[in-house]
Amino acid sequence: SAVISQKPSRDICQRGTSLTIQCQVDSQVTMMFWYRQQPGQSLTLIATANQGSEATYESGFVIDKFPISRPNLTFSTLTVSNMSPEDSSIYLCSVCPGLGYEQYFGPGTRLTVT
Amino acid sequence: GENVGLHLPTLSVQEGDNSIINCAYSNSASDYFIWYKQESGKGPQFIIDIRSNMDKRQGQRVTVLLNKTVKHLSLQIAATQPGDSAVYFCAESASGGSYIPTFGRGTSLIVHP
Numbered sequence: 001s002a003v004i005s006q007k008p009s010r011d012i013c014q015r016g017t018s019l020t021i022q023c024q025v026d027s028q029v030t031m032m033f034w035y036r037q038q039p040g041q042s043l044t045l046i047a048t049a050n051q052g053s054e055a056t057y058e059s060g061f062v063i064d065k066f067p068i069s070r071p072n073l074t075f076s077t078l079t080v081s082n083m084s085p086e087d088s089s090i091y092l093c094s095v096c097p098g099l100g101y102e103q104y105f106g107p108g109t110r111l112t113v114t
Numbered sequence: 115g116e117n118v119g120l121h122l123p124t125l126s127v128q129e130g131d132n133s134i135i136n137c138a139y140s141n142s143a144s145d146y147f148i149w150y151k152q153e154s155g156k157g158p159q160f161i162i163d164i165r166s167n168m169d170k171r172q173g174q175r176v177t178v179l180l181n182k183t184v185k186h187l188s189l190q191i192a193a194t195q196p197g198d199s200a201v202y203f204c205a206e207s208a209s210g211g212s213y214i215p216t217f218g219r220g221t222s223l224i225v226h227p
Binding site: 004033040041042043044045048092094102103104105106107108 | 122148150156157158159160163203214215217218219220
C-alpha cells in the first residue's frame with residue numbers, strides 16, 4: 001500500500017485565479033494519476049503523470065488548463081488555471097504501486113470557485 | 115464524458131443485514147475489476163479485486179461475484195455495520211489496454227442502526 005497526502009485539503013478561490021494542489025507519497029512510485037470528482041458523481045481521470053516525462057491527458061482535459069509537474073518519484077502537483085465555477089470539484093491524486101492494478105488515493109482537495 | 119445532474123443510486127439497509135451492490139460494466143475486454151469504498155470527505159479505498167479467470171472471490175465480510183456473460187459485478191457485504199455507510203464504486207480495466215481503470219457510477223450505501 002501507499003500513504004498519500006494532499007495539500008490543501010480544501011480551498012475557496014475566486015474565478016480567474018489559479019490553484020496548485022500538491023500530492024506527496026510515502027514511497028517511490030512510477031505511476032501517479034490525477035482525478036476530478038464532481039459532487040455526487042464518479043471519478044474522471046484528468047491525466048497520468050510519470051516521473052521524467054510529460055503528463056498524458058485524457059480527452060477533455062488540456063495542459064494549459066491543468067498543468068502537472070512530476071519532479072520526482074514521490075511528489076506531483078496539479079494546477080487548476082484560470083478557474084471558473086465549473087471547476088468546483090474534488091481533485092484526487094492516486095498511485096499505482098505496481099503490485100497489482102489497484103490504486104491508492106489521497107484524501108482529495110475540495111475546491112470551490114466563486 | 116461526464117454525466118451531469120445524475121444522483122447516485124442509494125441502497126438503504128438495517129444494521130446486521132446483508133448488502134448487495136451491483137455494477138454493470140461495458141468493456142468486454144476488461145479482465146480486472148476492483149471495488150472501492152469512499153467515505154464522506156475521504157478518497158476511495160481499495161476493498162477487493164477480482165480477475166476475469168474467477169467468478170467469485172471472498173474477503174473479510176465481503177464477496178465479489180463476477181458474471182462475464184452479462185458483464186455484471188456485485189459486491190456482497192455480510193452483517194452490514196454503520197461503518198460500512200459510504201459510496202461504493204466498481205472499476206474495470208483491461209490488461210491488454212492501458213490498464214488504467216474506468217470507474218462506474220457509484221452506489222451510496224446507508225446503514226441504519
